[in-house]
C-alpha cells in the first residue's frame with residue numbers, strides 16, 4: 001500500500017532521514033519506533049507531503065507518486081493525524097471535519113448533509129462523537145476521534161498516526177486500539193508512530209525501528225520482543241524493568257494531613273489529602289494529568305502561597321506548612337519539577353550556573369565569609385554532577401539550552417540528588433527522555449531510596465509509577481481515590497480509579 005524507498009532528508013546539519021526504506025502491506029497496522037529525533041515524524045511527514053524529500057521515492061499502491069503537498073497525499077488516500085491536533089476550538093465537530101476538504105465552497109457548506117455523512121462514517125468505525133459538539137468542550141480522546149473522522153471523511157485508505165496515545169488514559173488507549181483493529185478489519189492500512197514498546201507489541205503486525213535517521217530493523221511483531229526492540233532503538237542492551245529489592249522503610253519523614261490547595265474560585269485542586277511517607281520508600285502518585293498532582297507536589301515543595309493551603313505538612317515531626325521553598329530545601333527537601341523549562345533550569349545560563357541554582361547562597365557555591373562565590377567549589381560540584389549523572393556533552397561552560405531534553409533532565413536530577421536530600425519530590429522525571437536515559441534515571445531514584453531517602457514520585461506514565469513505587473496512591477479530582485500495592489494491582493484497576501470509576 002505504501003512504500004518508502006531510499007528517502008533522505010537533511011535539515012541544516014542534521015541528516016533527519018538517511019536512505020529510509022520500508023514497506024507497509026495493505027490492511028496491516030505498521031509501527032514505527034525509535035528514540036526522540038530518530039527521524040520517524042520526518043519520514044511520515046514526507047509521505048504526507050508536509051516536507052519534500054531531498055531524494056528517494058514514495059510509492060502508493062506499487063507506483064511512484066509525486067507527493068508535493070498534503071493535498072496530493074489526501075488525493076492518494078493518505079491521511080495523517082499529527083502529534084498536536086490541528087482542530088479549531090470554537091467550531092463544531094462537523095465544521096472542523098468539513099473544513100478544508102471542500103475548497104472554495106466554504107460559503108455554501110451544507111452542514112446538515114455533512115453531519116449525516118459524519119454520522120455514517122462514525123457508525124461504521126465506532127468513532128462516536130456528536131457532530132454538533134464544540135471542539136473546546138471535548139476531551140482529548142474525543143478530539144482525537146475527530147481527527148480520525150476527518151481523515152476517514154476524506155476517504156483515507158492509509159492513516160498515519162504520530163504518537164497518538166501520548167495524550168490518552170489507559171482506558172482510552174484500549175478503546176483507541178479497538179478502533180484501530182476495527183479499521184484494519186475494514187481493510188484500512190495504519191501506520192502508527194510511537195516510542196512505547198508495549199504498544200508496538202500489542203497493536204502492530206510489523207514494526208520498523210529507526211535510529212539516527214536510519215532504518216535499523218524491520219521485523220514481524222510476532223517474531224520480536226521488547227528487549228530486542230529496545231536494543232535496536234538505543235544501540236545497546238537496555239534494562240527495561242526496574243530491578244529493585246523490597247523497600248526497607250524506616251522512620252516517617254513526611255506526614256501530610258488533610259491537605260487542600262485552593263484553585264481559582266471555590267474549586268479545590270487538592271482536596272483533603274492525607275498520607276505518610278517513610279525513609280527508604282518510594283510512594284508513587286498516579287492519575288490523569290490535571291487531577292491535582294502538580295499542585296500537591298508544589299504545595300509540598302513550598303511553591304504555593306500559604307493562603308491557598310489548608311491542612312498540615314510535617315517533615316521529620318516538624319510542622320513546615322508555613323515555611324517557604326528555600327527553608328524547606330535547607331531542611332533537606334529536594335524537588336525535580338515537572339516543567340524543566342519553567343522551573344528547573346535557566347536555559348541561557350551555563351551548566352555550572354544551573355547546578356548551583358537554589359543552593360547559590362551556601363556551600364559549595366559560597367566560600368569565605370559567605371559572600372564570595374567559590375568558583376572552584378562550583379566547578380567541582382558541576383564536574384561531579386556531570387560525571388555521576390552522565391550529562392552530555394560534559395562541558396560545564398555550555399548554556400543549558402544546548403543540551404537535549406534528556407541531558408537537561410539528568411542535570412536537574414543530578415543537582416537535586418547530590419544535595420543530598422532526605423525527601424525527594426520528583427515530578428515526571430522521564431518525560432521526553434529517551435529509553436537509555438530513562439533506565440539511568442530510574443536506577444538513580446532506586447539508589448536514593450536505598451540510601452534512605454523518602455521519595456514521592458508523580459508520573460503520568462503508568463508503567464513508570466507501578467514499576468518504581470513501593471506503594472501507589474491514585475489521585476482523582478484532587479482526592480486520593482485509593483492506595484494500591486503496585487505488585488498486586490493491574491492497569492485496569494488503576495485506570496478505573498484514575499477516572500473515578502472505583503475506590504479500593
Ligand code: ADP
Pocket residue numbers: 011012014015016034035036037038039040041042043
Ligand atoms: P522523531 O519523530 O523520531 O522524534 P523527527 O523526525 O521529528 O524525529 O526529527 C529528526 C531530526 O530532524 C531531529 O534531529 C530534529 O531536530 C530534526 N528536525 C525535524 N524537523 C525539523 C525541522 N523542521 N527543522 C529542523 N530540524 C528538524
Ligand code: MG
Pocket residue numbers: 040041042162
Ligand atoms: Mg516525532
